[in-house]
Amino acid sequence: MTDTLTETNPETLIAELGARARAASNRLAQMDSAAKAAALRSAARALRAAEAEILEANAEDMKAAEARGLSGALLDRLKLDPKRFEGMVAGVEAIAGLDDPVGGVISEDKRPNGLVLRRVRVPIGVIGIIYESRPNVTADAGALCVMSGNAAVLRGGSEAVHSNRAIREAMAEGLEAAGVPGDAVQLVPTQDRAAVGAMLKADGVIDLIVPRGGKSLVARVQQDARVPVLAHLDGMNHTYVDAKADPAMAKEIAVNAKMRRTGICGAMETLLIDSKFADPKPILSALVEAGCALRGDADAQALDAHVEPATDEDWDTEYLDAVLAVKRVDGVDGAMEHIARHSSHHTDAIVTEDAATAEKFLNGVDSAIVMWNASSQFADGGEFGLGAEIGISTGRLHARGPVALEGLTTYKWIVHGTGQTRP
Incomplete structure (x- = not known):
């Protein structure tokens, strides 16, 4: 899949990734909580089986980052060691054990005419995540999206390219072994910055963009996006x-x-x-x-x-x-x-x-x-009992603070009638 996609222009690339993600999200929306949880546990097993390869890939990223003169703070964000790796995998397992918000009834009301109205949580659809440095985001974001019935299109930073690819490959293998399409968690297979621009303009292909990074990244996303954005601003x-x-x-x-x-x-x-x-x-x-x-x-x-x-x-x-x-x-x-x-x-x-x-x-x-x-x-989704987070929203709409499973859902109205017509 990667070789074919990297030969296309950015808009075509994102459109194809989005189409595959949409098909996967439609499959996920029909799966019950137990099936999604089983798939995430399978993904965790696949990650553990690939630990040596993932840590080797991370060492390659670290070596390149040090040669580029990245700051100590960025190197710390990038680094995976056995303890952090286990924490990352345990986070995937923790998400599998959380209550699934999909299908939850937010409110219910019976109107005087007998109509019963329910607001019910449903997945958002296709989530685009643009992030820097931290390879654990690949696992955290992928797992949160799967458990909430969404598909993820991930675009990580160039400094973590080998780590992100190894993590995503292991996750996809584990998901597929449990009956979830590997396309539920996809990684944009190019570091061309034009791919980010294509994601931001992919209205109708991607339903929500989540930027995780510095001021310049978030500012670009907010300025250029034609897709709704869940902003994660700097931590002042x-x-x-x-x-x-x-x-x-x-x-x-x-x-x-x-x-x-x-x-x-x-x-x-x-x-x-x-x-x-x-x-x-x-x-x-x-x-x-x-x-x-x-x-x-x-x-x-x-x-x-x-x-x-x-x-x-x-x-x-x-x-x-x-x-x-x-x-x-x-x-x-x-x-x-x-x-x-x-x-x-x-x-x-x-x-x-x-x-x-x-x-x-x-x-x-x-x-x-x-x-x-x-x-x-x-200030962390895991510490808040959310298993992990896709980011901390500093805005005032939809979700605020650590965004986890519930923050990756929207709702629809379900109306039950007994033959009512409107006069």
Whole structure:
């Protein structure tokens, strides 16, 4: 299939992939939950059987990425080791164990004329996912689409081309062994950027585009798409340490939120500290000891000699690296004002022992995820009990926050009558 498709122009290529995906999604829509779950467990077995080949392919990608001078954050996103590989496969199995939203009744009403109306969840159809760096997205997105009755057309980044191909090939083999068309999870077989443009204009071929990547990718998708887009913007995430925060908790959360994995979208990028918080120095010292570079306002610089002066740009930068902006603010109102100006509406957190202050923050901050006394690194579909995620939506329509099975469905009205006619 790949050889034939790579010889066509981008529009023809995407049209053919889309037609195959549409046929597969029609098959999936007729399958029950048990059959889809069995197919995903079969895909997980096929992935484990291909572990050596997949890790070898990833090593090839890593070598090429290092030669190209990719940043440490991007290399971390790209890397698969045995532990991450097992986590990826376990994620596929976890999705197989989740409740299938398809067929679920959202609402039911009986009209005075006797008509019974139900809103029932149905698959969206063909989902196009455009993503960068992280090869685990190939497995996560493919599995989520299959379980929700959709077919996936995946376009990964060039830096992960060998990893993505190996993962997709194993998944397709496992799906086919269980009676699901391999075309349910397809990978665009070219790195030609024109293929992305063709996906964005494939209205009627692709039903929904999900971009997962940096600002430039998401901006291009939103600007050029003729297909509905589920936006996953950058993670300009804040943690606010309130005057009444527990000092030990605040230090532990701040270090974890920034340094557990700096290259993920849930990483903290700005630390806000109440000017009345009595013990800020140990937080900054712990971050420095963990290897984090700090950039702050004058008040933050006065706390620790390691804090370099921040520029206006720092408050709007998603570093995805061991760099953190630090600012002192006047209470929760000052924190919320700063977040309103600089947040990407992804994930913002407060650390405090004052419940009233926490509620004010949770209700007043307009982000897809708001947290109280927890690390922003929990902004992840797996941690939310969703098995995995296809992305974190920062928009306000359809789905918001981690998008998993339910977010990949729409609904239709089913009307039962007994011969009613409209007067």
